[in-house]
Amino acid sequence: MGAVFNRDTLPLYGGSLVSKVGDFAYEVVFVILAIELLDFDLYYLGWVYFFRFIPYLIFGPVGGWLADVFPYKRNMLFGDILRFITIACLYVVYTGGNLDIYLLVASAMVITLGRSLFQPSFRAYLPLVLGKRNLPAGNSLLQIIEDVASVAGPLVCSLIIAWGDKGEVILMYSLAYLVSVMCLLFLRNNASCVSAAWSANNIFSEAKLIAVTMYHNNKNLFMVIAGTSVCVLFTASLLRFVLPASIVSVYEGEKLIGYIFSVMSLGTVLGGLCYTRCVKDSTPQQLMKSWVMYGVLFFAVSIIINYSLFGVFVVIFFLGFSGAIVDISIITNIQMLSEDRELGKNYGIYSTIANTCEAASGLVAGMFSLVLGGGAFSGLCVMIAMAGKTVIHQLRPSVNAPSPLDPDEP
Template identity: 30%
Template sequence: MTVLAPAPRGLRRRRDFRLLWTGQATGKLGSSVTGVALPLVAVAVLDAGTFQVALLSAAAWLPWLLIGLPAGAWVDRLPRRPVMLACDVTALLLFLSVPVAAWLDRLTIAQLSAVALGAGCTGVFFQTAYQVYLPSLLERDELAEGNAKVQATEAAAQVGGPGVAGLVTQLAGAVNALLIDAASYLVSTLCLLAVRTRESRPARVRRGSLREEIAEGLRFVAGDPYLRVLTLFSAASNVCLFGYQSILVVFLVREVGVTPGMVGALAAAASLGAVAGAAAAPVPSRRFGSARTLLAAEIGAAPFGLLIPLTAPGAGLLLTVAGGFVIAAGVAAGNVIKGSFRQTYSPRALLGRITVTMQLVSYGTIPLGALLGGALGTALGVRPAMWISTGGLALTGLILLTGPLRHHRDLPSHPV
C-alpha cells in the first residue's frame, strides 16, 4: 500500500485547490473519452484511412507549434483564470458541434480535423495558464504533493475515459460519446467560476515587445542544462510515443480484430499504470532522490512498449495492456517530478514562458510523431509501424544521461 506524506490532508482543506483539481480531473475524463471516441468516429462512421486517423491526432497537437510561444507570453501578462474559462467554453462548443453535425448528416473528416485543431488551440492556452495558476493556490512546499494528486486523478480519468468511450460507442455510437467531453468542459467551467482566491496580478514590470518576451523565455530554457535536456528528451520521446498511439486504434481494430468496446477496455486497463505512477512518484523521490527517480521512471519504462506490437487475439491482448501499463506509469511519474521541478525552479515572472517554451518543443513534436506513424502504417503496414515507433521509444531515455541529472541525487530547487 502506498503511503503519502501528511500534506494531502492540508490540501484537502484548501477549497479552491479542490475545485481546480475537480474541474481539471473532469476535463481530463472528457478528453480521455474523446481520445478514443474521435478516431472511432473516423474509422466506424466515416470509414477513414490510417493516415486520416493519424491526422486527427496531429491536428490536436499542431497548435503548440503554431501559437505556443506567443501563448506563453500572453499568459505571463494576463490573469490566468479568465483565460482558462474562455478556453473551457470554446472547447465545449467545439465538441458539441460534432454530434450536432452528425444528427444533421453533415459530419466530415474535415470537421473532425477542425474540431481537433480548435480544441488543441484552447489546450495550449489552458495548460499554460493552469501551470502558472496552480502555484497561486498552494504553498511552495505543497506543490510536489499537489502535482502528484492532480496527475493521479488525471491518470484515473484516463483509465475511466476509454472504458466509458467504448461502452457508450457500443450502446449509442461513437458520435454520442463526444457529448461526454462537452459536458466535462461545462463542469470545469463551473468549478473555475466557484474559485474564490484572487490571484495576484502579473507584476507590473517594464515590458518589451512580445518578440522580446518570447526570446527571453527561449534563452532561459536553452541556456539551462536541466531544462534543456528535459525538453530535448520530451521532444524525442513524444515523436515515438505518439507515433504508435496515433495508429493504436487502427492496429487493434483492423490488425488484431478487436471490437470498439474492447478497444476502450484495453486502453483503460493500460492507463491504470498512470494512476500507479503518479500516486507513487513522491515516495521514491523522497527516499532515493528526485533526479534518480526521474531517470529510473523514464529509462526503465520505455522498453516495455516493445510488447505492444506482439499483440494477438485472445490472451495476446494482455501484451498491449502490460506494455501500455508500464509506459503510462513511467510517463506519469516523470510528469509529476518534472512539473514540480519546473514550478519551483523557474523564476516566477518567467514561468509562463518557460512552461510554454518547453511544451512547444516537446508537444510540438507530437504532430510529427502522429504523421510519421500514419505514414509508416500506410507505407509499411500497421504492425511494422508499431515496431518502429516502440523501438525508437525504448532508446529515447538515453538522452537524459547526456545532461547533469546522472550526477545528482535530487533536482535543484533554483538555478545555479
C-alpha cells in the same frame, strides 16, 4: 494530504476530472466520426491528427505569455468557455446532419487552441496555491485524475452510445466543459502583470529569447524540455498506432486492445498513488532515468508480444506504472526549475515543442517502418531509452533550482 485538498485546489481537481472524462469519451467518438467521414481511408486519418495538433505550434507560446501576464483564473476560464462554445456548436451541426470532415477538423483545431491557452495557466496555478513542498503530491493527484478519466471516459462513451448515439456523447462533452467552467469560478485569483503589451512578434521573440537564455543559464530545465520532447517523438506513435496494430497482427483480436490498455491504465493509477513514496526527490536525472526505464519496458513488450500474452499483460502493467512516474516528474521538474513569473512561458514552450513532436510522431514511425519493417516497434523503443541516456550525460550534476515560492507557503 490535507494541504493538497483545500478550497483553492478542490475546484481545480473537480473541473479537471469532469472535463477529462469528457475528453476521453469524445476521443472515441472523434476517431469513429473521422473514419466514417473519410470512408475508412486510414491514410488521411493521420493528416487529420496532424492538423488537429497544429494549433499547439502557434498558440503554445501565446498561452505561456498569457499565464505570465494575466490572472491564471481568467485564462483558464477563457480556454474552457471557448471549448464549451465550440463543442456546443459541433453538437448543433452534427444533429442537423451538416457535419463533414472539414468542420470536424476545424472544431478539433479550435478545441486544441483552447487547450493551448488553458494548460500553461493550469500548470502554473498549482505552485501558487501549494508551494514547493506539496507540488509532487499535487501533481500526483492530477495524474491520478487523468488516469481515472482515461478509464471512465471510454466507458461512459460506450454506455451513451448503447442507449443513444454519438451526438449524445458530444452533448455530454459540452456539458462537461460547462461544469468545468462553473468549478473554475471558485478558483483563487492571482495578481496580473498588466504592464506587458500585446504583440505577436514580441511574444514569439520573447519565447525564443527565453529558450536561448534557458539553454545558457538553466541547462537542466532546457534538457528536461528537449529530452522529454524527443522521447515523446518516439512514444506517441507507439501508444497510438504501433502497439494496437501489433496486438491485432499477432493475436487477431481487436478486443484485446481495450483489455491491454485498461491494464496499462491500472498501472498508471497505481503509479500516481505511489509516486511520493517511490520518488523522494524529483530531479532531471531521476526523470531521464525514468524515461530510460520506460523505453526498456516498452522494448520488453515488443519482444514478449510474440511469445506470451500473459507476459504482455504483466509488462504492460509495469509500463503504465513507469509512465505515471514519467508524467508526474516532467511537470514537477518544470515547476521546480522555473523562475518566478516564467513558469507559464516555460510550460508554453514545453507544450509547443512536445505537442509538435507528438504530431510528427506518426511520420517518424512510418519512416522506421520503411527502414526496419517488422523491427520498427523495437527500434522506436530503443530510441526512447537512448534519448534518455543521452540527456543524462548532458545534465549538470545539480539539484533542482530553488523554487521562487517559499516551501512553507500554502
